[in-house]
Amino acid sequence: EVQLVESGGGLVKPGGSLRLSCAASGFTFSSYTMNWVRQAPGKGLEWVSSITSSNSYIYYADSVKGRFTISRDNAKNSLYLQMSSLRAEDTAVYYCARGVEADYWGQGTLVTVSS
Amino acid sequence: DIQMTQSPSSLSASVGDRVTITCRASQGIRNDLGWYQQKPGKAPKRLIYAASSLQSGVPSRFSGSGSGTEFTLTISSLQPEDFATYYCLQHNSYPRSFGQGTKLEIK
Numbered sequence: 043e044v045q046l047v048e049s050g051g052g053l054v055k056p057g058g059s060l061r062l063s064c065a066a067s068g069f070t071f072s073s074y075t076m077n078w079v080r081q082a083p084g085k086g087l088e089w090v091s092s093i094t095s096s097n098s099y100i101y102y103a104d105s106v107k108g109r110f111t112i113s114r115d116n117a118k119n120s121l122y123l124q125m126s127s128l129r130a131e132d133t134a135v136y137y138c139a140r141g142v143e144a145d146y147w148g149q150g151t152l153v154t155v156s157s
Numbered sequence: 158d159i160q161m162t163q164s165p166s167s168l169s170a171s172v173g174d175r176v177t178i179t180c181r182a183s184q185g186i187r188n189d190l191g192w193y194q195q196k197p198g199k200a201p202k203r204l205i206y207a208a209s210s211l212q213s214g215v216p217s218r219f220s221g222s223g224s225g226t227e228f229t230l231t232i233s234s235l236q237p238e239d240f241a242t243y244y245c246l247q248h249n250s251y252p253r254s255f256g257q258g259t260k261l262e263i264k
Contacts, residue, residue, distance in 0.1 A: 077253070087193075087201065087244055089253035101251040137200055143191055143248050145212075147200040 044068040044146045046138050051151030058128050058155070064121040064138030064148055072096075072116035075142050078123050080134035081150075090136070091123065106132075128155045159183050159247055163256025169264040170235055178230045178243055178259045185225045186249035192221055192230045193244045201244065205230060237263075 050062040064076070078090040091112040092101045100112055111124040121138050135150040160183040170176050180190065188208035193201040203212050205221035208228055218233045232239055240263050245256040 086258040087195075087246075087255040089246075089255065092251065092253070103252050143203075143206055144246060144253075145191075145203050145206065147202075149200050 044140065046140060046146060046148030048136060048138055048148045048151040051136065051153045053154045053156065054128055055157050056129060056155055059124070059126040060128065060153060062123040062125065062136055062151060062153070064123075066119045066121065066138075066140070069140070071114075071119040074140050076114060076121045077139045077141075077144055078112060078121075079137045079139055079144070079147075080132075080153075081137070082131070082134045085134075088134075093121070125153070128153075130155050158252055159186060159250060159254050161245055161247055161254045161256040163245055163259060165259060166257060167260045167262065169262050171264045172235050172237060174235045176232050176235060176261065178245075180223075180228045180230075180245035180256045182226045182228075182247055182249075186247045188224045189247055189249035190221075190223070190228050191246050191248065192219075193246065194239075194241045195244065196241045204243075235261075 045067045047065045054060050075094045077092045080088050080090050090103050093112045109127045113122045133155045135152050137150045138148045140146045162181045164179050190208045191203050192205040193203050195201040204215050204219050208223050209221045220231050222229050240261050243259045247254055
């Protein structure tokens with residue numbers, strides 16, 4: 043069974059940093075592109091970033107470029123999102139999703155940016 | 158960048174009704190589109206992939222169609238558990254883009 047479990051969310055002050063993790067199981071993690079998608083409270087889904095299976099290609103939304111860094115550790119079956127220079131508008135539930143087509147999603151972790 | 162325009166943004170319907178939700182892409186995306194259902198407090202769940210293929214385990218009352226720039230999700234006979242928010246996602250190119258969502262409510 044495919045499982046994706048996000049962690050690392052919490053309350054952080056504007057300008058602060060946070061690192062999210064996504065632990066994957068039930069599939070060959072190293073074979074899949076992985077993604078981060080977020081959802082601000084009461085809003086729609088927003089794609090944040092993707093990383094290909096062997097780290098060859100990385101993509102970011104303009105809204106996070108230069109502030110967020112996606113990475114993965116295929117030996118640990120884990121995906122990461124390092125977030126810095128956080129703003130109030132980054133407040134959201136952050137989901138990791140599997141594959142080019144985002145077929146499976148984790149349950150999400152809430153990031154709140156507030157003073 | 159590809160923009161996905163989804164309509165309507167909200168829809169009131171009754172159990173047993175047939176409903177259709179549309180997504181339009183700002184440029185051709187072949188059939189690189191999925192449809193997702195999201196219930197409050199839960200993660201999105203994929204219903205349809207490759208524009209018209211039913212995800213395993215999803216009831217057959219859900220169907221998708223379209224290619225290029227125009228796509229539809231149809232629910233043939235609404236059930237109580239179908240009241241939720243629906244999104245399309247294009248995976249033809251980066252940056253990925255979602256439709257704005259359609260909130261399906263009980264009439």
